[in-house]
Amino acid sequence: MIKGDSQEANHIELGKFYFLNNKFNEAVAEFKKVLEINPSNAEAYYNIGLIKEVSNLLNEAKDMYSKALAICPDYKIARDRLNKLIGVEN
Amino acid sequence: MKKKQYAVIGLGTFGYNVAVELEKKGIQVLAIDNDSEIINKISAFVTQALIADATDEKAMEDAGIADCDTVIVSIGESIETSILSTLIVKELGVKNIIVKSASSWHSKVAAKIGANTIVYPEFEMAKKLVDGIRSPNILEQIELSKEYNLIEVVAPEEILGKTIKSSGFRNNYGVNIIAIRKQIPFINDDGQSDMKEEINMVPGPEDEIDQNDILVVVGSKESLAKLKGDK
Numbered sequence: 561m562i563k564g565d566s567q568e569a570n571h572i573e574l575g576k577f578y579f580l581n582n583k584f585n586e587a588v589a590e591f592k593k594v595l596e597i598n599p600s601n602a603e604a605y606y607n608i609g610l611i612k613e614v615s616n617l618l619n620e621a622k623d624m625y626s627k628a629l630a631i632c633p634d635y636k637i638a639r640d641r642l643n644k645l646i647g648v649e650n
Numbered sequence: 651m652k653k654k655q656y657a658v659i660g661l662g663t664f665g666y667n668v669a670v671e672l673e674k675k676g677i678q679v680l681a682i683d684n685d686s687e688i689i690n691k692i693s694a695f696v697t698q699a700l701i702a703d704a705t706d707e708k709a710m711e712d713a714g715i716a717d718c719d720t721v722i723v724s725i726g727e728s729i730e731t732s733i734l735s736t737l738i739v740k741e742l743g744v745k746n747i748i749v750k751s752a753s754s755w756h757s758k759v760a761a762k763i764g765a766n767t768i769v770y771p772e773f774e775m776a777k778k779l780v781d782g783i784r785s786p787n788i789l790e791q792i793e794l795s796k797e798y799n800l801i802e803v804v805a806p807e808e809i810l811g812k813t814i815k816s817s818g819f820r821n822n823y824g825v826n827i828i829a830i831r832k833q834i835p836f837i838n839d840d841g842q843s844d845m846k847e848e849i850n851m852v853p854g855p856e857d858e859i860d861q862n863d864i865l866v867v868v869g870s871k872e873s874l875a876k877l878k879g880d881k
Contacts, residue, residue, distance in 0.1 A: 576843050579835050582861070607843050614833045614845055614862050616787070616804045637842050 568594050568601060575607055584611045602632035609641065618645055655680065655697075657718040659704045659735055661688045664750055664771060665724030670695045682713060704735035707742075716742040723765075724750040733759050740764040788878055789864060799874050802831070805863040806877075815855035823877045825869030827853055833862050 575590030588611055594604035609624030625642035628635050654677060658669040661683040669681045669692060679696040683689055686701050693699040702709040704725060715721060721739045725732040729752055739747055740763060749765040751757040757768045781791055790802040809817035814827055830850040838844040850857060859865070867877065 576837065579843050580837065582835065584861075610835075610843050610845060614835065616789075616862060616864070637838075637840075637844065 565597070568597050571597075572601075572603060572607070575604075579607065579611060584615060587611055600631050602628040602635055602638070605631070606635060606638045609638065613641065613645070621645060654678070654719045655717060657682060657713075657715055657721045659683075659721065659723050659739070660725035660732070660750075661685070661692060662724065662726050664726065665722065666692060668722055668724065673697065680714065680718065682710075705731055705738070707738045710735075710738050711742060715739055715744060718744055720744070720746040720748065722748045722750070723760075726750060726752055729753065729756045729759075732756065733763065736760055736765055737763050794868070797870055798868065799871055800828075800866065800868050801874055801878075803865050803867055803877060805859050805861070805865050809859050810861050811858065813856050813858050814853055817859060823869065824873035825867045825877060827865050828868050829853065829866035830857065830859070831864040831866065832860065833864075 571590045571594045575587045575594070578584070578587035578590060588608055591604040591607045591611075594601050598604075605624050605628035609621045609628060612618075612621035612624055622642060622645050625638045625645070628638040629642065632638075656672055656677055657680040658665050658672070659682045661669065661681055665681075665683075666688065669679045673679045673696050679698075681689070681692050681696045681699045682702050682704060683692075684701060684703055689699045689701045700713050702713055704710065704723075715738075721744045723732055723736050723739065725735060732749065732752070733756070736747060736749055746767075747765045748767045748769065749757075749760040751760060751768050751770040752772075754770075757770060760768050778791070781788060787804040787806075788801055789804070792800045794800055809819060819825070819827060830853050832848045832850065833845050834848055835843065835845050867874070869877070
């Protein structure tokens, strides 16, 4: 979706790997590293949002999805998840 | 078997959506309102749409209200019109009458004249909203009876990693876990992180409660208040 340099891409991939294995703290740490390198990486915000949602921290999830959408308004999966949380039908 | 027929009288936002949703479920709907614009708008979505005065007994009879199994009176703007319409529907012999109430007095009068069910959506939503603000870990709450509720609650931290049996959930809180909703992370076809939900409908004593599980719990209101941390 959003391509950054290889370091960003590596942290994204590692974050996803941790997410898949239910290691949410480690995953968030990787996505935060991405944001340190590139604060405009919408995919990192989306992934943190997803982890917050899985953790039932719904307000934080909404905040993260909104940040992803502020950077990339056409980010469909982020829009769908935010709409679902807010209660808007897609 | 004869197909069930419903009528919705009063097509404000609530009535309009009830009529359309019923029709989507394959139920025949007769939609009635005195506003021709609304009738034109809904006519494509329901079996029959009629412009009629809900307080005119003859008009209601001609509309075929007496043949309906259930009538939903959802006239919000005038309590008097709603009550009169309910009375006419009752006198036409409809067995099941559902009334959308606008106030507690409206509810009491509707019950007195024979409404079978009274819904008060604004009040119910307000209650739900406040419950959600007070107890953010409670995701859903359904009243089963005056004493018992069903709730969906985020698994409390102290029982994570334990089995249902070893968590002592039933002994400590006096409630039963009847299902567990699990959020499962996966990577979708576009290579994006995503999640799906799996539900364990028959949780056994040896099933483990994981982080992020949502428990569907039944218990007395008193026991559930303890679980919610209200007491």
